[in-house]
Structure formats: structure tokens, C-alpha cells
Amino acid sequence: MSDSARNAVLDSVRKALGxxxxxxxxxxxxxxxxxxxxxxxxxxxxxxxxxxRFVDKLETVHATTVRVAGVADIAAAIDSYIGAHRLPTNIVxxxxxxxxxxxxPAAFHVEHRGATVDDVVSVTEALAGIAETGTLVxxxxxxxxxSLNFLPExxxxxxxxxxLYKHMEEVWQELRRLPGGLxxxxxxxxxxxxxxxxxxxxxxxAHGPRRLHVIIIEQH
Amino acid sequence: xxxxxxxxxxxxxxxxxxxTLQHALARxxxxxxxxxxxxxxxxxxxxxxxxxxxxxxxxxxxxxxxxLERYEAQVKADGGQVHWARGPEEARRIVxxxxxxxxxxxxxxxxxxxxxxxAINPALEAAGFEAIETDLGEYIIQLAKEPPSHIIxxxxxxxxxxxxxxxxxxxxxxxxNERVSDVASIVNEARSVLREAFVTADVGITGxxxxxxxxGSSILVTNEGNGDLTCSLPRVHIVTASIxxxxxxxxxxxxxxxxxxxxxxxxxxxxxxxIFTGPxxxxxxxxxxxxxxxxxxxxxxxMLGNEFREMLRCIRCGACxxxxxxxxxxxxxxxxxxxxxxxxxxxxxxxxxxxxxxDLPNACTLNGRCQEVCPMGIPLPTMLRRLRxxxxxxxxxxxxxxxxxxIWAFLAKRPxxxxxxxxxxxxxxxxxxxxxxxxxxxxxxxxxxxxxxTPQGRTFQSLYRARQRKQ
Ligand code: SF4
Numbered sequence: 001m002s003d004s005a006r007n008a009v010l011d012s013v014r015k016a017l018g019x020x021x022x023x024x025x026x027x028x029x030x031x032x033x034x035x036x037x038x039x040x041x042x043x044x045x046x047x048x049x050x051x052x053r054f055v056d057k058l059e060t061v062h063a064t065t066v067r068v069a070g071v072a073d074i075a076a077a078i079d080s081y082i083g084a085h086r087l088p089t090n091i092v093x094x095x096x097x098x099x100x101x102x103x104x105p106a107a108f109h110v111e112h113r114g115a116t117v118d119d120v121v122s123v124t125e126a127l128a129g130i131a132e133t134g135t136l137v138x139x140x141x142x143x144x145x146x147s148l149n150f151l152p153e154x155x156x157x158x159x160x161x162x163x164l165y166k167h168m169e170e171v172w173q174e175l176r177r178l179p180g181g182l183x184x185x186x187x188x189x190x191x192x193x194x195x196x197x198x199x200x201x202x203x204x205x206a207h208g209p210r211r212l213h214v215i216i217i218e219q220h
Numbered sequence: 221x222x223x224x225x226x227x228x229x230x231x232x233x234x235x236x237x238x239x240t241l242q243h244a245l246a247r248x249x250x251x252x253x254x255x256x257x258x259x260x261x262x263x264x265x266x267x268x269x270x271x272x273x274x275x276x277x278x279x280x281x282x283x284x285x286x287x288l289e290r291y292e293a294q295v296k297a298d299g300g301q302v303h304w305a306r307g308p309e310e311a312r313r314i315v316x317x318x319x320x321x322x323x324x325x326x327x328x329x330x331x332x333x334x335x336x337x338x339a340i341n342p343a344l345e346a347a348g349f350e351a352i353e354t355d356l357g358e359y360i361i362q363l364a365k366e367p368p369s370h371i372i373x374x375x376x377x378x379x380x381x382x383x384x385x386x387x388x389x390x391x392x393x394x395x396x397n398e399r400v401s402d403v404a405s406i407v408n409e410a411r412s413v414l415r416e417a418f419v420t421a422d423v424g425i426t427g428x429x430x431x432x433x434x435x436g437s438s439i440l441v442t443n444e445g446n447g448d449l450t451c452s453l454p455r456v457h458i459v460t461a462s463i464x465x466x467x468x469x470x471x472x473x474x475x476x477x478x479x480x481x482x483x484x485x486x487x488x489x490x491x492x493x494x495i496f497t498g499p500x501x502x503x504x505x506x507x508x509x510x511x512x513x514x515x516x517x518x519x520x521x522x523m524l525g526n527e528f529r530e531m532l533r534c535i536r537c538g539a540c541x542x543x544x545x546x547x548x549x550x551x552x553x554x555x556x557x558x559x560x561x562x563x564x565x566x567x568x569x570x571x572x573x574x575x576x577x578x579d580l581p582n583a584c585t586l587n588g589r590c591q592e593v594c595p596m597g598i599p600l601p602t603m604l605r606r607l608r609x610x611x612x613x614x615x616x617x618x619x620x621x622x623x624x625x626x627i628w629a630f631l632a633k634r635p636x637x638x639x640x641x642x643x644x645x646x647x648x649x650x651x652x653x654x655x656x657x658x659x660x661x662x663x664x665x666x667x668x669x670x671x672x673x674t675p676q677g678r679t680f681q682s683l684y685r686a687r688q689r690k691q
Pocket of ligand 1: 483533534535536537538539540541563590593594595596597598600
């Protein structure tokens with residue numbers, strides 16, 4: 001890497017700002033303080049309960065949702081989704097304490113790995129959900145490869161109601177608390193893949209999933 | 221790309237007569253405007269967010285060196301690499317060196333305006349790599365060998381029929397021998413052709429909508445998911461971004477995310493907003509082994525120090541293009557470089573030179589709609605006026621305009637003479653007209669695509685005088 005380009009750009013920035021040296025120590029301390037401040041700025045207000053809002057927003061962006069009572073009901077929910085769309089029962093599934101506890105029907109062939117172009121259905125668990133916009137938050141890890149979110153035509157996401165937050169700012173706090181800090185990729189997913197590049201007509205399934213199905217485990 | 225902004229007038233004239241283009245522009249425009257309005261009306265906090273975003277950007281720009289250094293340190297701490305480029309040439313060399321070192325052959329690309337700015341595709345191809353655009357709009361214009369005509373909808377000028385023919389001509393090598401003409405089939409065909417590219421690429425190059433200093437992350441906002449496939453499947457991920465993209469924290473980012481989608485397409489959130497931080501972690505099953513960021517200056521540090529600093533707040537939402545009557549009439553290609561519409565008319569002269577792009581700041585009616593809709597409150601009309609002043613100072617204004625302006629200035633300073641001379645013309649204009657004129661002698665070029673409003677009743681000055689007398 002050329003240090004001269006780096007210095008030239010930074011020098012030119014400093015010159016533009018009317019400074020020919022590094023920052024004053026006191027200003028630097030103030031800026032450091034701002035960088036560590038995690039207070040939110042403007043949070044849009046809404047009255048609906050987070051779960052209602054979350055479901056509502058997801059459906060507006062063309063996702064489908066189903067609410068179940070507990071982990072024991074997930075397999076049945078996925079089975080009926082697969083049946084309704086006549087999808088294969090070979091599925092790729094991420095690992096998590098919750099997903100590992102699913103008792104899959106005998107007809108299912110479940111694999112835990114990254115997705116390939118031949119996979120049609122993937123199942124993952126979201127780290128969090130954002131009620132404001134109906135957004136799922138998925139983080140990459142050894143148990144949740146990113147390809148599961150993008151390659152298969154059907155992405156099924158499981159989320160517990162307890163993982164729902166009102167705004168993305170609360171999710172940032174959670175992400176910063178993860179062991180190892182931010183994962184390589186944090187995907188905020190709000191609906192299936194789509195494009196309007198041909199005559200402004202919306203078409204789902206541009207490169208990523210055609211369908212996004214969300215299974216919410218309700219809290220009692 | 222090489223700028224052809226100096227041919228603006230000829231291109232604009234051709235665009236006005238191109239009926240296919242006029243259809244495409246008319247169709248696109250209404251949609252963007254309505255969707256934006258609906259989304260903004262549904263968010264009472266919009267103005268508050270806008271003020272907040274403006275303040276955050278002003279703060280960041282005022283301490284840009286600090287934030288860039290913090291960003292760089294954080295990327296390194298997460299195992300990534302940062303490269304600095306003064307201009308396009310340097311940026312191209314950095315990208316090509318990374319691709320060579322990686323032993324790459326095939327490269328997939330996500331949409332990146334900085335990538336367009338540094339003309340990375342032709343450079344990669346000249347260096348022997350295969351570079352494939354994966355955003356559907358970018359893919360279409362890559363096949364057509366054209367630059368983007370809109371910053372967020374690069375193929376907005378293309379009709380379905382044109383895309384059908386392009387695919388028919390180019391997809392035969394993929395064993396596809398039939399013409400597809402409905403939207404669903406076109407999208408599906410692109411999907412199947414590009415799938416293979418995603419999984420076989422060695423390097424993925426994307427842009428960034430934002431860079432976050434606090435976490436060393438690059439943020440990518442898309443609807444198709446192509447950007448995520450581009451940077452998660454290949455061994456190497458290169459981000460091309462410009463220095464003003466940095467924001468301090470994730471909390472700051474949240475403010476911009478609430479403005480961007482709504483201003484661009486009327487979406488509260490695009491389908492995918494991804495936060496990338498460093499290369500894959502040791503145990504990860506996918507993700508790139510190398511994560512590079514190329515930070516481009518290209519005139520931005522100069523803008524930081526002059527009267528165009530506010531332009532650096534731009535988040536490339538495209539709202540000013542969608543609301544600009546000039547852009548709406550002539551489309552993006554007329555502007556002759558990668559950026560178009562009001563933001564392009566400001567940026568192009570500052571990046572490729574005022575002499576090259578002298579017509580752009582003049583292609584504006586100063587109606588002010590761009591500034592009204594700009595989520596970052598950028599005073600675009602003021603900037604265009606400043607560029608016009610620079611042109612005048614640098615003697616780039618044509619001899620005839622200068623001559624006419626000096627006559628006008630002479631008369632304007634002598635109101636009585638001004639009126640005496642003007643009165644007969646005003647009367648002549650009003651004869652036999654009902655408010656507008658379709659054509660005017662000596663001004664056909666002007667009236668061909670607009671009507672001229674004719675004088676109604678008395679002049680402002682005589683009304684004013686009468687009023688003064690009454691008081
Ligand atoms: S100038 Fe404003 S409206 Fe235009 S693209 Fe930039 S942010 Fe959007």
C-alpha cells in the first residue's frame with residue numbers, strides 16, 4: 001500500500017479544514033466520547049404492540065408469517081409451508097440452540113451446511129427482529145453461513161417473540177454485546193429479493209429468495 | 221468513463237426527439253415521485269430526521285480526517301485492509317493489483333457509483349479479467365455497453381423490448397435461444413445466467429452506501445440481494461468507496477437509513493441492508509478470506525475546502541433527479557458522465573472540470589424542487605449558480621452570452637431607458653395571444669419543447685408604481 005497516497009489525501013483533507021496538523025487533544029477526547037456514545041438520535045414513534053407491527057410490516061413487503069406456540073410446533077409449520085408450495089423436503093438448516101431442538105418429520109432430509117445453487121429451501125434463526133420496519137436481523141457465523149439467506153428460493157426464518165425490538169438502535173446494542181463483536185456480515189432483511197429494473201415493474205426473486213416465510217414463536 | 225459532457229447540447233437535443241426514451245422517462249417519473257411522497261407522509265419524524273442527518277454530516281465533514289483515521293484503524297483491527305487513492309487512475313491500479321495478487325479470473329460486481337466514477341470495468345477487462353455486473357439494471361447496461369442513466373435505476377431508459385433483444389443477442393452462449401419478453405421471464409433469465417457467475421467468481425467488488433467509523437463496517441443497501449452474493453461467495457471482497465461516505469456510529473447510520481430508502485424509492489427499508497465488517501472469521505463456513513476497502517478522494521478534499529462542501533452530504537438517493545424537469549426531459553445520458561440530474565450538474569464540473577462540463581450548470585431552471593426534496597438539505601440551485609459565476613469569472617461563458625448580459629446589465633441600471641425600449645416588444649408579444657405562444661420568431665429552439673407565456677395586463681413596474689401612489 002502506498003503511504004504517500006494516504007498522507008496526500010489526509011493532508012489535503014486537513015488543509016481543506018484549515019488545519020495543518022493533527023487534532024487538538026481536547027477535541028480528540030470529545031470526538032472519542034461521541035464515538036463511544038450509543039444514545040439514539042430520532043426514534044420514530046408508533047403505538048401498535050411490537051409483534052403486531054412486525055407482522056404487519058413484514059406482510060406489507062410481501063413476506064408471509066405464521067405464529068406458533070412453541071418450538072414443538074416449528075416442524076409442523078415448515079411442513080405445511082413446504083406442502084403448500086410443493087417444495088422438496090431436502091432442506092438446509094442453520095444451527096442454533098432452538099433449531100437443533102426441532103424434531104423433524106421422518107420424510108425430511110435435513111443438512112447443516114452452507115447453501116449451494118441447488119438448494120431450494122433454507123431455514124435459519126434470526127438474531128433479532130425490528131418492529132419499526134418488519135426487519136429480520138441475521139448474523140453470519142459458523143452455525144449460520146450467509147449463503148443460507150441468499151441462495152435458496154425459499155428462506156424460512158424462525159424468531160422468538162422475545163427477540164423483537166422496537167427500533168434498530170436496540171439491536172445495535174445487542175450486536176455490540178456479542179462475543180467477538182460484530183459478525184462479518186449482519187444482514188437486515190426486509191422482505192424477499194426483488195427488482196424494479198425492468199420498466200419499474202416489481203418482480204420478486206431477483207437474485208435472492210423469491211419467498212420469505214417467517215415463523216414467530218409467541219411468548220406466553 | 222470518459223466524460224462527453226461537452227456534447228451536452230447535442231445529446232439533449234437528440235434525447236428530446238427520441239420517442240422511446242421519452243416514453244421510458246415519463247413512465248419512471250410519476251412512480252418515483254408518488255412513492256416517495258406516500259412514504260414521507262407516513263413518517264411524521266421525517267423533517268426531524270432530515271435536520272439530524274444534516275447536522276451529523278456537517279459534524280463528520282468538519283472532522284473528516286479524524287473519522288477516516290478511526291475508520292481505517294478499525295478495519296485493520298478486524299483484519300481488513302484499507303487503500304487510499306487520490307484519483308481514478310490510482311484506484312484502478314489498486315483494484316487490479318489486488319485481483320492479480322488473488323490470481324483472479326472472474327470478477328462479480330455489485331452496483332457502485334464510485335466504480336463507475338473510476339471506470340473500473342473497462343480497466344479490469346483491459347487487464348485480462350472478466351468483470352460481470354450483477355445488479356439487473358447494471359447488467360442490462362453492461363450488455364448494451366452504456367453508462368447508467370440514473371444513480372439508483374441505471375437502466376431506467378431501457379424499454380422491455382430493448383432488454384428482450386439484448387438478452388436474445390447475449391444469452392445464446394448460455395444455451396438460451398428464445399426471446400423472452402414479459403418482465404418475470406426477463407428477470408428469471410438474468411437470475412439463472414448470473415447464478416453461475418456468483419458461484420464461480422474469485423473476487424467480488426461492491427460499493428458502499430456508508431462506512432461506519434466506530435465499527436469499521438461498510439454498509440450496502442440493495443433490493444436484489446446481488447450485492448450480498450457478490451461479497452459473500454468469492455474469496456476476496458473489495459469495497460470501492462469515497463471518503464465522504466464515512467459516518468461516526470451505528471446510531472448515526474440509523475438516521476440515514478430512515479431517509480435513504482424513502483427518498484429513493486419510497487421504501488421504509490430496502491429488502492437488504494447489510495453491514496460488513498472484516499473478512500470471514502476463522503470458523504465461518506463462508507465469506508471472503510480477504511476484505512479490502514479502496515478509499516477514493518477524486519476532488520472531494522478540494523470540495524471540502526471550498527464553497528461546495530455541502531455537496532459532500534449527498535447520500536446518492538436520486539430524489540433530485542426524479543423531481544428535476546430537465547432530467548425528466550432529457551434523461552441521464554445527456555449529462556455525459558456517470559452522475560446526472562441536479563447532483564450530477566454540480567459534481568461533474570467539479571470532478572471532470574468546468575470547461576468540459578460548462579453546459580451542465582446552465583441546464584437548470586432554478587425552480588428549486590431538487591433542494592426541497594433533498595433529504596440532506598443540499599442547496600443545489602445555489603451550487604449551480606456558483607458554478608455559473610465561476611464560469612463567468614473563468615471566461616467560459618460564450619461571447620454572445622457575455623455580450624447580451626452586459627447589454628442587459630447596462631439597461632437594468634437605467635430603468636427609464638429599459639422600459640422605453642421594452643414596451644413595444646411587450647405589446648407585440650401580447651397581440652392576438654391567449655396567455656401562451658407556441659412559437660416565437662428567432663427563438664424556435666426554445667419554443668419547440670415549451671410554450672412561452674405572454675405578458676398579461678400591466679407590467680410589474682407600473683402596478684408597483686400605482687400601488688405606491690395609492691399608499
Ligand atoms: S443531492 Fe440530495 S436529493 Fe440529490 S442524490 Fe444527493 S442526497 Fe439525494
